[in-house]
Amino acid sequence: MALRLSQSRGLFTVYDAAGLALAAGDLDDVERWLIDRTRYPKPGPAAKPTPPAWAPWVDMFIAEQQAAKRRPGTITTRVKHLLVFARSRPDVTPMTVTRDDLVNYIGSQQWHPRTVHGVRASFRLFFRLLVDLGHRTDDPARTLPAVRIPRSVPRPCPDHVVKAAYANLEDDRLRTAVRITVETGLRRSEVARVRSADVEGRRDAHHLHVVGKGGHERSVPISNDLAELILSAPTEYLFAGRTGAPITSDHLGKLISQTLPGAWTAHTLRHRFATMAYQASNDLRAVQELLGHASPVTTAVYTRVADDAMRRAAEAAHIS
Structure with missing residues (x-):
């Protein structure tokens, strides 16, 4: 063509x-x-x-x-x-x-x-x-019916699934991609564009500089081991194609999803990160910043509340 x-x-x-x-x-x-x-x-x-x-x-x-x-x-x-x-x-x-x-x-x-x-x-x-701009006098789309988006249910990938998939991976680059997704909660488009130059800070205080949706920037803390792994990359982009440019987010997402069984996908790893981060901190604002969400309402969709936490909350209202 x-x-x-x-x-x-x-x-x-x-x-x-x-x-x-x-x-x-x-x-x-x-x-x-x-x-x-x-x-x-x-x-x-x-x-x-x-x-x-x-x-x-x-x-x-x-x-x-x-x-x-x-x-x-x-x-x-x-x-x-x-x-x-x-x-x-x-x-x-x-x-x-x-x-x-x-x-x-x-x-x-x-x-x-x-x-x-x-x-x-x-x-x-x-x-x-x-x-x-004066090209039309009327707007045919102005009063289009509003759409109600149903509330999504968080689907964090289970811990045992993540560990088993990671342990069975033989491709080093794919192992790195899965690890970054699991430990940072980055979107697949953000993972695809990770560079060694994005690692900032010093030992025991490393963080990853991320440019997310809408060009918004944020810093995500990472471990020393992950920082060293990213810094040791032989190319500017960790997941570069033949030309040196990063591979597409769709392709990377498919590769990561293929390492997971059943219906678990790369995006469910992001849900897992959000859920575990919230359970550890009980701070929705902190999780919002880590995920790069514009609103905590979106973050709430990503975080699954543990059953025991809901039980404790319900028991607090018991008469006796």
Whole structure:
């Protein structure tokens, strides 16, 4: 497939021959996407072309999102939401889309509420921009139905599962990836980009400098052993691909998940870290900072309360 690379204010976008935007970000993001695409080719028919009427408005949206300093991954996701809709409705343009068009489109999809929430947010951002800049007088996405996301149940990977999986690992890099995830609770995207230069501090007070979602920075304490392991890496990035750039977070997440039995995944290791950290400290704010969450409400979803703690809490209300 012929691909075209376009640059706009430092943001690189990969298009296919039909003009469909396939990926966007900085050069490192695009390089990782190309490597991953080569390693894991997508099966199935080629994607439908993007209606030409959408192209200039989507490019404008990308430029605005970049100016707002949104992360490349966030921009890519939002653009994907728009283009999937555009390809499904080649009969409408950004200037003719109605509220009913958007409501019927979202309502016809068998999506998880969290996905619906993200698509709705992308539509609202895009059409609000068109109104703010005077290209439309009405906003078809402004009153889209709000989505209620069901409360998630924490799923911390059991300790015996983690220890057994770690003990059976023979690949040194994968052992390191699992250990970092287990001992720091980092997101898979954060683990994928760990560098030896990110280790800061001194012996018995080492910490790992992490750049998380939205570019927010935090420091996560690590042990001397883990610090030495990271510092001994032969490459800048611990989990570098053939070009020296870090491997994709999806690929690393799959590798880690494959070491765990059943339905346990890399993300359940993050739940385990959150649960154990809260049980040890009883400080939700501290756990929030360690995980890099913007709100303690999100952190609460990650932390499972021990059965004995709930029993003690309930017994405190007994009459006798």
